Amino acid sequence: EVQLVESGEGLVQPGSSMKLSCVASGFTFSNYGMNWIRQAPKKGLEWIALIYYDSSSKYYADSVKGRFTISRDNSKNTLYLEMNSLRSEDTAMYYCAKSRGGFGEDYFDYWGQGVMVTVSS
Amino acid sequence: NIVMTQSPKSMSISVGDRVTMNCKASQNVYNNIAWYQQKPGQSPKLLIYYASNRYNGVPDRFTGSGYGTDFTLTINSVQAEDAAFYYCQRIYNSPLTFGSGTKLEIK
Numbered sequence: 001e002v003q004l005v006e007s008g009e010g011l012v013q014p015g016s017s018m019k020l021s022c023v024a025s026g027f028t029f030s031n032y033g034m035n036w037i038r039q040a041p042k043k044g045l046e047w048i049a050l051i052y053y054d055s056s057s058k059y060y061a062d063s064v065k066g067r068f069t070i071s072r073d074n075s076k077n078t079l080y081l082e083m084n085s086l087r088s089e090d091t092a093m094y095y096c097a098k099s100r101g102g103f104g105e106d107y108f109d110y111w112g113q114g115v116m117v118t119v120s121s
Numbered sequence: 122n123i124v125m126t127q128s129p130k131s132m133s134i135s136v137g138d139r140v141t142m143n144c145k146a147s148q149n150v151y152n153n154i155a156w157y158q159q160k161p162g163q164s165p166k167l168l169i170y171y172a173s174n175r176y177n178g179v180p181d182r183f184t185g186s187g188y189g190t191d192f193t194l195t196i197n198s199v200q201a202e203d204a205a206f207y208y209c210q211r212i213y214n215s216p217l218t219f220g221s222g223t224k225l226e227i228k
Contacts, residue, residue, distance in 0.1 A: 035217070045157075045165065045208050045219040059215040062122075095164055107155035107212050109176070111164040 002026040004096050004112035011118045016086055022079040022096030022112055030054075030074035033104020036081045038092035039114075046092075049081065053102035064090075086119045093117075123148050123211055127220035134199050135228045142223040144192040144209030153213035156185055156194050159222075160205045169194065170212075201227050 008020035022034070036049045049070040050059045058070050069082040079096050093116050097108035124147040134140045144154065156169040167176045169185035172192055182197045196203055204227045209220040 037219075044206075044222045045159075045210075047210070047215075047217040047219060050215055050217065061216055100170070105213050105215055105217065107167060107170040107210070108157075108165075109167050111166070113164055 002098065002110045004098065004110055006094065006096055006112045006115040009115035009117065011120065012086055013121050014087060014119055016119075017082070017084045018086060018117060019083070020081040020094055020096075020115060020117070022081075024077045024079065024098070027098070027110075029072075029077040031102055033099035033102055033106070034070075034072060034079045035097045035099060035104060035108060036068075036070060036079075037095045037097055037108075037111075038090075038117075039095070040089070040092040043092075050099070050104040051079070052104055057103070059104075083117070086117075088119050091117060091119045122216055123150060123218060125209055125211055125218050125220035127207075127209060127223050129223060130221070131224040131226065133226040133228050136199060136201055138199050140196045140199055140225065142194050142207055142225075144187075144194070144220050146190045146192070146211060149189050150211050150213070152188055153211060154185070154187070154192050155210045155212050157208045157210065158203075158205045159208065165208065168207075196225075199225075199227065203227065 048061045051070045071080045093114040095114045096112045098110040100106040152172040157165040159165040173185045184195045206222045
């Protein structure tokens with residue numbers, strides 16, 4: 001059974017940093033692209049970052065480019081999202097999601113349960 | 122960047138009715154569209170990929186159609202458990218933009 005389990009939830013102050021993790025199981029993690037998607041309270045889904053199966057390419061939404069970094073450790077079956085210079089508008093539920101293919105620019109067939117990040121003073 | 126526009130924003134339907142919701146891309150995306158269902162308090166779930174392919178285990182009352190810029194998700198004989206938000210997403214090239222969603226309520 002495919003499972004994606006995010007961690008790193010919390011409340012942080014504006015301008016600070018935070019790192020999320022997503023541990024994968026039930027599939028060969030190193031073969032698939034992975035993504036982060038967020039959803040602000042009462043709002044829709046926003047794709048924010050994608051990483052290829054081998055970390056050779058990474059893509060970001062304009063809203064997080066230069067502040068957030070996606071990475072992965074295939075030896076640990078883990079996806080990361082390093083978030084810097086956090087703003088109140090980054091407050092959201094953050095989901096990791098598996099892409100159908102290795103390059104990631106494909107549909108998302110499995111999603112984690114999400115973790116809440118709150119940016120507030 | 123390509124913008125995905127969904128309509129209507131919400132709809133209220135009776136059990137057994139047929140419902141159609143729309144997704145319009147600002148540029149030609151061929152058949153590179155996915156549809157997801159998100160129920161309250163849950164993660165999104167994949168329904169349809171490449172515009173018209175039903176994902177594993179998705180009931181056959183869900184049908185996707187369209188090509189180019191105009192896409193439709195149809196639910197035949199809506200059930201109470203179909204109450205949810207529905208999102209389309211442009212796939213194949215980043216940014217992998219989502220539409221703003223359609224809220225389906227059951228009367």
